[in-house]
Amino acid sequence: MLGYEEQEKLIDNILNTFEGDMARIILEMERLIQRFMFNTNLSTKEILDFTIMFNEALVNTGYYEAVNKMVGSDYDKLLPLVIDSYKMGGFITAYTADDLTTVMALKAMEANKFSVMASSSATTLRDNLYRYSLGSFTKEDMTAQLIEDFKGTNITRYANTLANTAITEFNQAVVDTKAEGLDGAWVYIGVFDSVTRDYCKCILKKKHYYTSEEKAVMQNDYKRKYQCRHIFKMVTPEWAELHGYSNSTGVDCV
Numbered sequence: 001m002l003g004y005e006e007q008e009k010l011i012d013n014i015l016n017t018f019e020g021d022m023a024r025i026i027l028e029m030e031r032l033i034q035r036f037m038f039n040t041n042l043s044t045k046e047i048l049d050f051t052i053m054f055n056e057a058l059v060n061t062g063y064y065e066a067v068n069k070m071v072g073s074d075y076d077k078l079l080p081l082v083i084d085s086y087k088m089g090g091f092i093t094a095y096t097a098d099d100l101t102t103v104m105a106l107k108a109m110e111a112n113k114f115s116v117m118a119s120s121s122a123t124t125l126r127d128n129l130y131r132y133s134l135g136s137f138t139k140e141d142m143t144a145q146l147i148e149d150f151k152g153t154n155i156t157r158y159a160n161t162l163a164n165t166a167i168t169e170f171n172q173a174v175v176d177t178k179a180e181g182l183d184g185a186w187v188y189i190g191v192f193d194s195v196t197r198d199y200c201k202c203i204l205k206k207k208h209y210y211t212s213e214e215k216a217v218m219q220n221d222y223k224r225k226y227q228c229r230h231i232f233k234m235v236t237p238e239w240a241e242l243h244g245y246s247n248s249t250g251v252d253c254v
Helices: 004-039 044-048 050-061 063-076 079-088 097-133 139-151 154-179 198-206 212-219 237-242
Strands: 185-189 231-235
Touching (some): 004 063, 004 079, 004 154, 044 097, 050 063, 063 097, 139 154, 154 231, 185 237
Antiparallel strands (some): 185 231
């Protein structure tokens, strides 16, 4: 419906590629951390410079390249599908120069989240390494513990979650950008299966169409914030009613 299936197939392919890249990057990062520990004398300066090494290692393993490909060329593949969904919902529209400027800003915002994640992970490991160096750990013990710490960092544990959330947020943001100035209604679409959140099930079961104000409340509800597989699409009220949606009487689900 409204091109959702095609968009989800594309998103799944993008995320699968990124997850494969991250699996390789994480293994390579563990090797480079071990090499750093083997070659260092663990002077205070070397420990404090750990974040520099960590960032250089991310560059060399292709972390930023993978992020930039996903947020850059891969995100661009979603843009024509958004326009197609508007056409299916009863609107004829196209991207303006201002829209594309907004898209660039959205992509930069999403890419920055991955940089912040990398920076926080590097800082955590540096601080842990400094603390270990003040104790009675052997270098072998510190290396083993640092590898375990790396497995628990944000970049290792949550990069794929961030990728999933970021692409959904970007897709919704582009839809929202094209909705500005249009007189339409919002419908909630997406998969309904055993792992669908109760909140999303509630909205899907209602099969209502909503005002922009109602949509904003539900869209920003914490119960659907991370890794949500659903999206609000703008359609004409006529399209909504023709496809079995009824007008809401307010925010349905709490």
